[in-house]
Amino acid sequence: MQSSYHPASIEQQMQQHWEDRHAFRASGSGDKPGYYCLSMFPYPSGKLHMGHVRNYTIGDVLSRYHRMKGFDVMQPMGWDAFGLPAENAALANNVPPAAWTYSNIEYMKKQLKSLGLGIDWSREIATCKPDYYRWEQWLFTRLFNKGVIYKKLAMVNWDPVDHTVLANEQVIDGRGWRSGALVEKREIPMYFFRITQYAEELLAGLDTLDGWPEQVRIMQSNWIGKSYGVRFAFEIPAAGGTSLPSPAGGITSDLAGVISQPSRMASSSIRGTEGEGVSTKSNLLWVYTTRADTIMGVTFVAVAAEHPLATLAAQGNARLAKFIEECKQGGVAEADIATMEKKGMDTGLKVTHPLTGEQIPVWVGNYVLMSYGEGAVMAVPAHDERDFGFAQKYGFPIRQVIKEREKGSGGAEVLPFSGAAWQEWYASKDGVCVNSGKYDGLNYEQAVDAIAADLKAKGLGDKQVQFRLRDWGISRQRYWGCPIPIIHCQSCGDVPVPDEQLPVKLPEDVVPDGAGSPLAKMPEFYECTCPKCGGKARRETDTMDTFVESSWYYARYTSPDCTTGMVDKDAAQHWLPVDQYIGGIEHAILHLLYARFFHKLMRDEGVFSNIIPPHPNSPPSAGEGANDALRAFNPLDEPFKNLLTQGMVVAPTFYREGKGGKKLWINPADVEVATDDKGRPTGARLKTDGQPVEIGGTEKMAKSKNNGVDPQAIIDQYGADTARLFIMFVAPPEQSLEWSDAGVEGAFRFLKRVWKATHDHVERGIVAAYRNGELSAAAKALRLQLHQTIKKVDDDMGRRKTFNTAIAANMELLNALTRFGEQTPAARSVTQEALEAIALMLNPIVPHVCQALWAELRPGTDLLDQGFPEA
C-alpha cells in the first residue's frame, strides 16, 4: 500500500472504475426498490460554483447512501439551458447563445465528473434541445385549446432608449442597465397559464407534503394567499352629477364598459355561485377587503394609476394625467413599488358609500397594485397603517370604528389608532365596532356577516374568497428560449401549431443585438401559413419563460429519449414521484410552485396515466377532517415527496465606486482583508494595486456581485474528496455556508490521517474482522464506540441528513482508534473492523479514497458491492 495519500491518481482511477462498471446506471427493473434522487439542474453559466458543488455533493451522498442500503438509485443530471445570461454573453462576446451554452455544458460536465458524482449520464437532457422543448410546445397547444393558457395585456419594464423589454434584474435604481434610461411601465399582450384555477389544490396539497420543510410550505401558502373577505362596490354617480369631470357625455357608458366587468380575481363566492344577488348595474367601482368590519370608517377610495376610472378622470385633468404618467415611471418589481414613497392625487370624482350613502373622494394612489384584487381599495385611515400615513399626508378624516373589546369591569377605553397597543387587538380581529350605527357592539365575525348581508341585499357586494396568487405570464420578448407554438392569422386569430409541425425550432446561429428579439426581425422564422385556412400568417416570435422548462424536467428524466410523448408512462409510473429533491432555498416559491402546478397539468392531460382522476379543483368545502385521503401524499398529484432545501453558499462582497456611483464588484480572491486582534475586518485592499476597496455585505455567491469562489482551484489542489468533505463538514445542509479557505486544509489532513491509520494497519497484515475472543477493556470500549458510531452515522445520513455530525463522529472514532494501538491478534481484528467500517461509513461522502482503502482492507472485493455497516 502506498504510504501516503495521493488524491489525484486515486480519483482518476476510481472514476474510471465506476464508468467501466456502469455503477450508477439506474436499472428500473423493479428487482430492488427504486430511489429517485434529484438535484436541481444547473444553468450552464460557464463553470461550476460552490452552490453547485454543495447541492450535488448532498445529492450524491444521499444517492450513494441509499445505494448501499439496497436501493436501485436514479441520480440524473441535465442542463437548464435557456436563459438570459446566454444573451448577455452574446452581446458581450458576439457569439451565438447556442454555441456559448453548448461549450459551457461541455466544460461543466467535465467538472461534474471530476467531482466523482454517481450520476446516470445516460439520462442527460438539455432543455434547449428540440427533442426536449417540442413536448413543452405540445403541452402548450393542448392547454391553449383547453383555455388553461390565454392571452391578456400585462405590464413590463420598457427601456425607451434600447426599445426593449427588461427583466427586473436589468432595472437598476429605476434605470435600464445598459442604456441608463429611466425605465417605464408598458402594457403588452402576453400568454398566461391560468395557475389561479389550481390555487385551491396547490394550497390543499401542501398538507400532504410531510417530507417538505415547514418553512417552504408556509412560504408557498402565504404566496398563494387565500383570504376570506368581502367584495363590494361604490356607486359612481351618473354623468352630469356634481362629481364627474366635465368632458362630454359617454362617460357613463364608457364606465359601464370598463368598470363593471366581472371580477378578474381568482375567486369564488362562499355562498352560492359568483354574481348571484350582485347587481348588474353599471357605474360601479369594485373593491375587495378582508376587513369589512371597518367599512363604516372609509374616508376615501384609492385606485391604481392604470385603473380605468383614473384613465377616464385624467381625460379632462392635465395635472392628474401628468401624475398618472409619473406613476408609470419606474419598474414593475413589487419590492420597489412597496418601498417607494406613497403618493396620491385626487381624481375629482366622488363615489357613493354603499351603506351610508356618503360621498367618498376617489384618489389615484401609486401604491395600489392593478394586478391584485380589483385595482382599487377602500381606505380606512383609523385602522390601516398605510391608509393612516396617506390620510395624514393629504388630510383625510380619520374615523375610528373599532375599539378594543371590553375586558372585565369598567369597560375599555376607546383607543385611537396608535402603534403597538393598537396592533395587538386590532390585528387579531379582537375588537368591536363603534361609531358604526347599527353595527355598534358587533365583533369581527358578526360585523362582517351583517355588513355582507346588507351589501348583498342592495346588490352591491357579497362575501368572497380571494387569492393573492396571480396567473403566470410566460411570454418573453427574447431570443434564447422555447418558441411559443402559436400562429397569428388575420382571419382565424391565434392558432396553435399542429402536432405534425412541432417542434417549432429555434434557429441556433443567431446573435442578438440587445434591441428586442431577433426572431421578430427574421422573416424566415416568422413568415408562415395559417394551419386552418392556409392563408398568409405570422408566427409568434416571443419565447417562453425559462421556468417552463424547469417545471417538468424531473419527469423527463424517467424517459429522456421518449419520442411518443412528454414521458413514457411506464417509466414515469415506476420512478415518480421524486423521492428526494435537493436544491437551494431561493427556489422555495417560484420554481417549486410552478413544478407542482405543471405536475397537475400533466396529470390532467393524461401524460402519466391514461386514467385521469377527477381532480379536486375545488376541494371539499365540507370542513375539517372531511377527507383524510386528500391529506395523504399522492404521486399523481405531487412531484416531490421529500425536499431538502440547502442553504446558500455566501461570501463577502467588495466593491469600488465607479463613474456615477456605479459599483464595480471585486472578487474576494483578489482582495486582502486586514483584521484587528479580535479577527474583525478593519479594511480591505486590492492585491494588484494595494489600494483600498469598500467592504459590502455577505451575500449569496453570484455573478452580479462577483463574489464567487471557484471550486476548481480546490479540486485541483486537494482533490474532489477533500472539497466534498469540507463542504459537508463545515455546516449542516440547510444552513447557509460562509465560504472560507481555512478549513479545507483540515479536511485534507483528516483524509491523510485515515489513510495513514489504514496503511499502518495493512502493513502489519490484514486480519479477519472481529468475531469472538479475549479482548482487553480498552478493546471492548473501542468496539462499543465503533458500533455506537455506526448507529449514529446511519441515523445522521438517513433520517437527520446532518452530514456534518456524521463526519464528526467518524473523526472521534478515528481519534480513539489511533490512541488505541494494541497489537494482539484479537485487538488487531477490532482495528480491522473499525477501519472497514470507517471506509464504508465515509464512502457516500468521500467515495474515491474509501474505494481505495477498501481495496487494501479487503483485497479482491469491490466496495461498490458492499452494504452500509450495521450496528
Place this chain on the structure above:
RNA sequence: GCCCGGGUGGUGAAAUUGGUAGACACAACGGACUUAAAAUCCGUCGAGGCUUAACCCCUCGUACCGGUUCGAUUCCGGUCCCGGGCACCA
C-alpha cells in the same frame, strides 16, 4: 413595505423530545521531533474570580428586553441586526 429564515467562544459549528452549553474541526499559543523549516505528534484554548494540597471550586455566559417552567440555546411575546424571496436572474 410584505412573507420566510438565522444570530451560541477568536472562527465554522455541536447539544436529535425542555435536562452537564461549546462535541468535532479551524485559527492561535506552548511543547516534542528537526541543523533549520515544512509535515507530523502531544498539550492549552468562553469570560471573570478563588485556590495552590488538588486541572478543585464559585459566578456569569447561547444578539437584546421580558415571560412560562423545578429547569430554557430549545417554548411564548417584543426589539435590534444579518440573509433569502417578492412573480422577467436562475
